[in-house]
Amino acid sequence: MIFKQFFEPDTSTFTYLLACEKTKQAVLIDTVESEVPKYVAALAEQDLKLVYTLETHVHADHVTGADSLRQKLGSKSVVHRDAGAMCGDLLVTDGVHLIVGSLDLEVRYTPGHTIGCISFFAGDRIFTGDSLLIGGCGRTDFQQGNSGQLYDSIHAQIFSLADDVIIYPGHDYNGNTQSSVGNERKNNKRLGDNRSREDFIKIMSELKLAYPKYIDVALPANQACGRIAPPAQAA
Template identity: 50%
Template sequence: MTSALVFRQLFDATSSTYTYLLGDGASSEALLIDPVFEHERRDLALLRELGLRLVATLDTHVHADHVTGAWLLKQRCGSEILLSEAAGAAHCDRLLRHGERVAFGSRYLEVRATPGHTNGCLSFVLDDLSRAFTGDCLLIRGCGRTDFQQGSPGLLYRSVHEQILSLPDDCLLYPGHDYRGLTVSSVAEERRYNPRLGGDIDAADFAGYMQHLGLPHPKLMDIAVPANLRCGRPEGDAGEAMADQQWAALTYSFSGIWEITPHALEEGLAGAAAIQLIDVREPQEFVDVLGHIPGASLLPLSQLAARMDELDARRPVVAVCRSGARSAQATVLLQKSGFSQVANLNGGMLRWRAEALAVEGGGD
């Protein structure tokens, strides 16, 4: 019996790149396809919240529009870096060839070589043929360009027709990019409606179309391609890119904020971190049944923007409210105002009280 699949489609607005998370529900092993360097924390937060363990990252090709997050993710959780043998990249743990399988738990992806956009383009097909991840080879009602990085219209035409459009009609196709907000297509749709590769279009028609696109090169090409030939490993002091907030035991949530648990905050308040603890509830809540944390300063969310000068931007700040919702908003406001060491108390006063930690005021 096939294990349940965990599947998420993630998006980078800057480069219009899709990243795909696939997990095996039974073993909790997971893969990430086309991770983006700037979203390493987002991806790790989602893995943690879904209870998954990343075993490998797969890039469909050497990207020219963004830097892969493969190397960063390997530093964080020991995941292997997988890329086409034809890509010519350094720092890979496994070089992939056509027909190989990449396992995650009891599930796997089949590797299909689909050159034409670049020599090293790969597409990945799920074991039950229900999904395929086409990178830039086949886009929704489009395809990747063929005018640089060893691109070839002839190769791309054959790749798409032999390796992707030969899949079952109902196989869902997930592209590497989309610039119009489209998220998924199918083999039947693209075979019929793709204006470049569908219908009665032959290889000569396709080559003529692609040779007259006249597109400018990607803005980040001179940065992204060399970086991706290193699998995203930064030049110089690579450790600098891994810098985190070290003033407390924090976790980065999928919603994009740093969080601290009640016990970690209790330890921090007793230590030498000089934490500024602000309670962003209204005055009546500060003294109601939940009480407040000893040493907290009342700074209601409604007044925060006007009173930020009461805080020292050089010292860590932890925001707290009843449940963690308003204080999460407070952390966002503080970060936008230049506070770099900011965290939200996870669960707020409700969790603080539930863990029987010290309060001032309040009741049973």
């Protein structure tokens, strides 16, 4: 498998390129609009054909590159059926396998950060978006977030995997690039094995987070797969 992790520093977002060595078919997970030229160059460098752009959820902090890439390369946008992005070309649900050459990505429904969150499990690694971050997790106070549901999602769909499964998150703000199921069960400050569901709900309710910086631009744009609406004209 061809694999590459990208980092966009303004919003500390990770994007992942996965491709089949034999068929040269590729997917990108959680792209950022401003970084599209980098993805295009990386694909061209290895003569890869982008088949799908996958979204772990409708992001509130950055604009997806899905629509740009669709226009440039003919890739198709994949998102959960209930994420509120009917612009998606392929709407998925829990348990669906996306197969691209030798890649086999199992969709795991992990709501809680948003109602439409999914993780992609590829056998030895899982791409958790903002559901599970290294040492923490995404906030649960917007987009139909729900702390109890997030706790249940993480335990049923991620912590049920083997300890050595690699965690690739949607963001990191502390210089980490990956973790593992075992590490997070042991060390995650909010969701580790020493935290009960009640502990977690209490922690999340006391976070007092600022209003998300880019949400008013990012959310409507991402509900349209990254097409940013032009400013409304005066009548």
